[in-house]
Amino acid sequence: MTAHSSPSTSRGFVSLVGAGPGDPDLLTVKGYRVIQQADVVVYDRLVSPEILSLASTKAEMIYVGKKLDYHCVPQEQINQILVDKALAGNKVVRLKGGDSFIFGRGGEELEELAEHDIDFEVVPGITAAAGATAYAGIPLTHRDHAQSVQFITGHIQKDGREIEWHSLAQSNNTLVFYMGLKQSGYIEQQLMSNGIDQQMPCAIIENGTRREQRVLTGKLSELSELATQAVSPALIVVGSVTSLHHKLKWF
Ligand code: SAH
Secondary structure: OOOOOOOOOOOOOEEEEEEEEOOOOHHHHHHHHHHHOEEEEEOOOOOOOHHHOOOOOEEEEEOOOOOOOOOOHHHHHHHHHHHHHHHHEEEEEEEEOOOOOOOOOOHHHHHHHHHHOOOOOEEEEOOOHHHHHHHHOEEEEEEEOOOOEEEEEEOOOOOOOOOHHHHHHHOOOOEEOOOOOHHHHHHHHHHOOOOOOOOEEEEEEEEEOOOOOOEEEHHHHHHHHHHHHHOEEEEEEHHHHHHHHHHHOOO
C-alpha cells in the first residue's frame, strides 16, 4: 500500500472524506490517515465519535450537523467555513456520513472550492445502501432476484422534481430509498399504483452497521405501517432480495 500524502500548499487543502454508515471500522485506510493529519475537521451529525476521536487533539473540530429537513448550519455557511479555513492554509477534512457524493452535497461543496481555486481530493466512503444491506444480509443484486439497483432520495418533490415512478416500478430493480421514512406512505402508494405487487418483500434497515441495527421486514403494502415503528437514520429497501435477510442475516 502506498501512503502518499495530500499535496502541501500554502493555500491549504480540503479532503472530502466519507466516514461510512456507522461502524467506525468501515472507514477507509485513506480516510483514517487524512483525519489524523488534519488541522481542521468539519463534520456532520452522522459521523461516529470513534472516527472523530482519530483527529489530533490539536485539530479544530467544527460541527455543522445536519438533521432531516433542518440544517444546523446553512449550506452557504458550511461552504464559507471550508473556503476560509483552507485559504488560511489549513489541511481541512470535510467529514460526512456514508459517501459524500451520494445524497451528501459533496459536489456542491467542491464546486465552491473550485470557484476559489482551492485544491481538494475526494476520499470515498461506504454509502449507507451498501453498508446497511451488507450488515443486514441483503445482497443488492442477485442473479435470481435483481439485475440492478437504484438509489433514490425520499426527499421527494422538494425541489419540484417528481420521481419517475412508472419506470422505477417497471424496472424489476432493487430500490433503495434514502431519507424515506416520512414519505413511506407516498412511496408505498406510488410503487403499488405503478404496478409493483403489494406482496413485494421490503425491508427497513434502521441504524445500519451500528450495534443498535434493526431490520424490519414485510410486504410493500405494509411499508408505511413498518415505518411508524422505525427511527432515523433508516433506509427503505424494496425488492425480492430483501427476502434473503432471514437466511443471510449474520450481524
Ligand atoms: N451520504 C450518505 C447519505 C446521507 S442522506 C451516505 O452515502 O450514506 C441521510 C440518509 O442516509 C438517512 O436519512 C438514511 O436514509 C441514510 N442512512 C445514513 N446512515 C444510515 C445508517 N447507518 N443506517 C440506515 N440508513 C442510513
